[in-house]
Amino acid sequence: MTATIADTIYARLSQQIITGALSAGEKLRQDHIARAFDTSHVPVREALLRLEAHGLAQSEPRRGMRVTALDxxxxxxxxxxxxxxxxxxxxxxxxxxxxxxxxxxxxxxxxxxxxxxxxxxxxxxxxxxxxxxxxxxxxxxxxxxxxxxxxxxxxxxxxxxxxxxxxxxxxxxxxxxxxxxxxxxxxxxxxxxxxxxxx
Missing domain, CATH: 1.20.120.530 (GntR ligand-binding domain-like)
Structure with a gap:
């Protein structure tokens, strides 16, 4: 199965969160991520939703998506x-x-x-x-x-x-x-x- 751009974004961001390169509380800005991967917001949103489903990110009202804190x-x-x-x-x-x-x-x-x-x-x-x-x-x-x-x-x-x-x-x-x-x-x-x- 061929990896999609959303797969690539998810893999890169999840690895950065796991290793601590992206720290707890850090904002995951859709526009910045889309520019970094030279893509539209659609695959970025998909990747962020997967991060949230795996407990690595959390959507906060009016604050966007952030890296979750370690509990x-x-x-x-x-x-x-x-x-x-x-x-x-x-x-x-x-x-x-x-x-x-x-x-x-x-x-x-x-x-x-x-x-x-x-x-x-x-x-x-x-x-x-x-x-x-x-x-x-x-x-x-x-x-x-x-x-x-x-x-x-x-x-x-x-x-x-x-x-x-x-x-x-x-x-x-x-x-x-x-x-x-x-x-x-x-x-x-x-x-x-x-x-x-x-x-």
Whole structure:
């Protein structure tokens, strides 16, 4: 599926919000964004509505669209939701995963381990988590999890940027090994523990 200009605008702005390049409270001006992307206001409005739907922006009466503030209480809720939903997806993914899926997961794991900075690691970490869950073939569940990943990513950047260091993620390796053995119980146990560490 070809990316639209609205997709491109959404991807760029969401990444800037997640990484903190656009800070909480900053105004998202349609005219400025349209000029920056050399486009009309229509795709800009679409991108801003998607940011709002994902909790990254908020429309305020007579003040326009602004970047939402980080809510410390939100991360606990997000992690608890991920702990509930991701093992459900993983359980089905373990049963459905093809050799090609497992190879793609291993490529994602190695790419994550090889990241040399926080923004690259965060994007690749998100890609690894998406890769292990995609074989579940449950699009509504995956869409809900994608939204939670976006919220998690913003908190990761805000709270771990100064403490991040390059490392090999042994949990990622353990999940992949369990998937190769079709051991859904172990894979899900490791994933739950891995997610709870974020708290």
């Amino acid at each position: 410390p209480a939100e991360i606990r809720e997000v992690i608890e939701m991920r702990v509930a939903l991701e093992p459900l997806a993983l359980q089905h993914a373990v049963q459905n995963a093809t050799p090609g899926d497992l190879q793609a997961i291993d490529v994602a794991r190695l790419a994550c381990d090889g990241a040399e900075d926080m923004p690259t690691w965060e994007a690749r970490n998100r890609a690894f988590h998406r890769a292990i869950l995609t074989p579940c073939a449950m699009p509504r569940l995956l869409s809900a999890i994608d939204d939670l990943h976006i919220a998690s990513s913003r908190h990761l950047h805000a709270h771990w940027r100064q403490r991040w260091r390059q490392r090999t993620d042994t949990d990622h390796a353990a999940i992949l090994m369990a998937m190769k053995r079709r051991d859904a119980e172990t894979a899900c146990d490791v994933l739950r523990r891995h997610l709870r560490r974020a708290l």
